[in-house]
Amino acid sequence: MRDDDFIRGNIPMTKSEIRAISLSKLLWKKNLIVYDIGAGTGSVSVEAALAVPAGRVFAFEYREEGCNLIRRNAKKFGVGNITVVRGMAPETFQGLPVPDCALIGGSGGFLEEIMDRLFVMNPEIRLVLNIISLETLARAVSYFENRGLEAEIVSVTVAKAEKAGKYHLMKGQNPVYVISVGGTGQFHVDRR
Amino acid sequence: MRDDDFIRGNIPMTKSEIRAISLSKLLWKKNLIVYDIGAGTGSVSVEAALAVPAGRVFAFEYREEGCNLIRRNAKKFGVGNITVVRGMAPETFQGLPVPDCALIGGSGGFLEEIMDRLFVMNPEIRLVLNIISLETLARAVSYFENRGLEAEIVSVTVAKAEKAGKYHLMKGQNPVYVISVGGTGQFHVDRR
Amino acid sequence: MRDDDFIRGNIPMTKSEIRAISLSKLLWKKNLIVYDIGAGTGSVSVEAALAVPAGRVFAFEYREEGCNLIRRNAKKFGVGNITVVRGMAPETFQGLPVPDCALIGGSGGFLEEIMDRLFVMNPEIRLVLNIISLETLARAVSYFENRGLEAEIVSVTVAKAEKAGKYHLMKGQNPVYVISVGGTGQFHVDRR
Amino acid sequence: MRDDDFIRGNIPMTKSEIRAISLSKLLWKKNLIVYDIGAGTGSVSVEAALAVPAGRVFAFEYREEGCNLIRRNAKKFGVGNITVVRGMAPETFQGLPVPDCALIGGSGGFLEEIMDRLFVMNPEIRLVLNIISLETLARAVSYFENRGLEAEIVSVTVAKAEKAGKYHLMKGQNPVYVISVGGTGQFHVDRR
Numbered sequence: 001m002r003d004d005d006f007i008r009g010n011i012p013m014t015k016s017e018i019r020a021i022s023l024s025k026l027l028w029k030k031n032l033i034v035y036d037i038g039a040g041t042g043s044v045s046v047e048a049a050l051a052v053p054a055g056r057v058f059a060f061e062y063r064e065e066g067c068n069l070i071r072r073n074a075k076k077f078g079v080g081n082i083t084v085v086r087g088m089a090p091e092t093f094q095g096l097p098v099p100d101c102a103l104i105g106g107s108g109g110f111l112e113e114i115m116d117r118l119f120v121m122n123p124e125i126r127l128v129l130n131i132i133s134l135e136t137l138a139r140a141v142s143y144f145e146n147r148g149l150e151a152e153i154v155s156v157t158v159a160k161a162e163k164a165g166k167y168h169l170m171k172g173q174n175p176v177y178v179i180s181v182g183g184t185g186q187f188h189v190d191r192r
Numbered sequence: 193m194r195d196d197d198f199i200r201g202n203i204p205m206t207k208s209e210i211r212a213i214s215l216s217k218l219l220w221k222k223n224l225i226v227y228d229i230g231a232g233t234g235s236v237s238v239e240a241a242l243a244v245p246a247g248r249v250f251a252f253e254y255r256e257e258g259c260n261l262i263r264r265n266a267k268k269f270g271v272g273n274i275t276v277v278r279g280m281a282p283e284t285f286q287g288l289p290v291p292d293c294a295l296i297g298g299s300g301g302f303l304e305e306i307m308d309r310l311f312v313m314n315p316e317i318r319l320v321l322n323i324i325s326l327e328t329l330a331r332a333v334s335y336f337e338n339r340g341l342e343a344e345i346v347s348v349t350v351a352k353a354e355k356a357g358k359y360h361l362m363k364g365q366n367p368v369y370v371i372s373v374g375g376t377g378q379f380h381v382d383r384r
Numbered sequence: 385m386r387d388d389d390f391i392r393g394n395i396p397m398t399k400s401e402i403r404a405i406s407l408s409k410l411l412w413k414k415n416l417i418v419y420d421i422g423a424g425t426g427s428v429s430v431e432a433a434l435a436v437p438a439g440r441v442f443a444f445e446y447r448e449e450g451c452n453l454i455r456r457n458a459k460k461f462g463v464g465n466i467t468v469v470r471g472m473a474p475e476t477f478q479g480l481p482v483p484d485c486a487l488i489g490g491s492g493g494f495l496e497e498i499m500d501r502l503f504v505m506n507p508e509i510r511l512v513l514n515i516i517s518l519e520t521l522a523r524a525v526s527y528f529e530n531r532g533l534e535a536e537i538v539s540v541t542v543a544k545a546e547k548a549g550k551y552h553l554m555k556g557q558n559p560v561y562v563i564s565v566g567g568t569g570q571f572h573v574d575r576r
Numbered sequence: 577m578r579d580d581d582f583i584r585g586n587i588p589m590t591k592s593e594i595r596a597i598s599l600s601k602l603l604w605k606k607n608l609i610v611y612d613i614g615a616g617t618g619s620v621s622v623e624a625a626l627a628v629p630a631g632r633v634f635a636f637e638y639r640e641e642g643c644n645l646i647r648r649n650a651k652k653f654g655v656g657n658i659t660v661v662r663g664m665a666p667e668t669f670q671g672l673p674v675p676d677c678a679l680i681g682g683s684g685g686f687l688e689e690i691m692d693r694l695f696v697m698n699p700e701i702r703l704v705l706n707i708i709s710l711e712t713l714a715r716a717v718s719y720f721e722n723r724g725l726e727a728e729i730v731s732v733t734v735a736k737a738e739k740a741g742k743y744h745l746m747k748g749q750n751p752v753y754v755i756s757v758g759g760t761g762q763f764h765v766d767r768r
Contacts, residue, residue: 024208175543363736542731
């Protein structure tokens with residue numbers, strides 16, 4: 001889905017290419033329980049919700065503006081299987097269904113606590129992280145190393161052409177680290 | 193899906209991140225007729241076929257080794273809606289169902305002829321190109337410019353961590369240009 | 385030299401990393417005649433002038449604002465061997481000393497005419513191009529191909545950390561194509 | 577200088593573009609004492625030595641093969657102001673002249689000890705690091721943060737065209753983090 005299709009406020013949005021890569025590493029069938037942590041505008045939540053029509057997406061976001069955007073985007077795309085949860089993860093996980101997988105786009109500084117909690121809820125959870133700061137990258141790498149988990153770590157750098165007169169100028173986007181780890185049964189991705 | 197999941201020969205394979213981005217720009221519902229032109233190992237065909245269970249993927253490939261790999265990968269993933277077509281596009285399109293969308297991963301030097309033919313078959317076709325050479329990039333940009341088509345052009349550069357002792361070294365992959373153009377009705381990507 | 389050291393107006397400036405790479409491919413001794421074509425703020429001219437103290441840099445720029453910036457930056461850095469030439473290349477080359485090397489940062493659409501003229505003036509000229517548009521890239525690649533010249537073509541993508549609270553966020557810059565070609569005697573770069 | 581100009585063994589060499597960027601951030605006049613730590617093939621040492629003809633480069637390398645390569649490359653380029661020091665930094669610094677600047681291309685795991693020692697020898701030393709592993713990146717960022725030093729951190733991703741028939745294919749190189757910090761008087765880079 002295109003970035004321009006989403007209603008956007010002042011909240012940074014995961015760009016479409018990063019969304020596509022992240023969801024391809026996160027989802028493998030249609031009835032998953034998905035946590036979208038630091039859901040922002042809800043672009044990931046909406047696209048994930050469309051990909052798991054028999055499942056459910058929980059969108060965790062602590063900013064009121066973000067929660068409103070997620071609801072508006074869900075409505076715009078006619079998506080009924082998103083639940084917006086306002087507050088600070090991981091305490092907002094309390095009482096919710098056990099996730100099959102989780103995308104962490106923002107952690108409010110509680111990265112380790114969030115991952116600890118997720119692994120307690122489901123030791124075989126599939127996790128994908130979108131990281132833009134060197135500090136969070138270091139903490140994530142260190143976390144998985146300490147747990148003996150072999151994570152896949154990729155950095156993705158996208159440039160997009162903009163028209164300037166008759167020229168296409170390539171405009172650089174910010175690089176994103178996409179880390180994925182854990183899960184079983186992802187061998188055969190099958191969304192039929 | 194992971195690159196390692198596919199059976200690979202001596203034929204270059206589209207990397208998983210490029211596949212995810214390309215398919216996210218190519219497909220928008222479950223019953224599409226998809227052309228995968230220069231299908232190589234069939235990794236794009238297989239993943240597309242899983243995403244359009246009510247549709248069909250035609251995998252065009254001129255190398256015998258490639259055709260065999262596509263068939264083996266389709267079988268491995270239990271995919272029944274791929275038709276392998278051996279030969280040189282665009283003449284191999286003859287007599288086949290009109291495509292809703294096409295991914296061009298290789299053109300055997302016939303890029304313009306292939307696109308001309310696709311636009312004749314379906315003037316509203318959705319096209320995605322994966323390009324790795326500067327010459328093909330120039331020809332594609334020029335083709336769309338001459339037709340007055342506003343294409344989206346992105347370059348994608350991925351690096352992937354490799355373990356060396358206790359260190360993660362980032363290993364650069366080759367940059368790929370992903371161009372997408374045309375189509376209608378892609379506003380609402382919905383694979384439910 | 386740091387970008388912040390230069391006086392900047394509304395004219396785009398070659399970033400320090402691109403400058404360093406380009407000059408390393410352009411210069412090989414201290415007494416060169418250097419053409420800086422599309423000199424902009426003069427950052428390349430100033431740094432080149434410092435590297436060829438026994439030579440001379442001709443900074444070609446058609447915008448009055450650019451010419452003023454180049455003069456102010458030359459003065460700021462105490463550089464006496466820059467000559468600012470206002471107007472549109474290649475006609476501004478008329479009557480000037482034959483260049484040993486030239487950096488083309490902007491061509492005002494006259495890329496081929498500029499290079500034709502440079503090769504007439506000095507068939508063994510060393511050329512470096514900084515390119516940001518796909519159209520200019522295509523024209524440059526095609527030009528060297530038609531002349532049978534084997535150019536080195538690199539794309540350079542830089543991201544720079546910005547501090548946001550206690551985090552370093554990587555901010556992407558626009559990718560630049562750096563093409564270099566021609567010259568003799570560059571084997572032994574020696575600025576002593 | 578071109579990578580192919582250097583004699584190379586089985587030791588990884590800093591690529592020319594990274595060398596150019598690193599030296600542009602490291603050197604600012606002709607009479608500097610430069611430490612090249614983890615000197616490898618000596619490509620950085622040789623290019624630095626040519627840029628500081630009135631200064632001296634100390635090339636620290638613990639592999640015998642590396643030390644030989646450095647000597648051979650220094651000889652090939654007629655460079656007389658390089659001193660090869662075999663052994664493990666920082667103890668190999670003992671008794672040597674105080675450095676004005678140092679490039680750390682490899683640390684043998686002793687990154688903090690090396691930097692501690694360098695800052696003791698010269699509190700205003702100019703430091704540039706070339707980093708390819710996420711672990712070393714994390715340690716470097718953390719080190720400067722703890723010391724209250726504002727480092728400049730850039731990542732550099734280069735792709736280089738290779739000819740395949742009549743096509744130029746862009747081949748990705750490994751991304752390198754270049755961190756620079758410290759120093760005074762670098763405002764006016766002047767190698768005249």
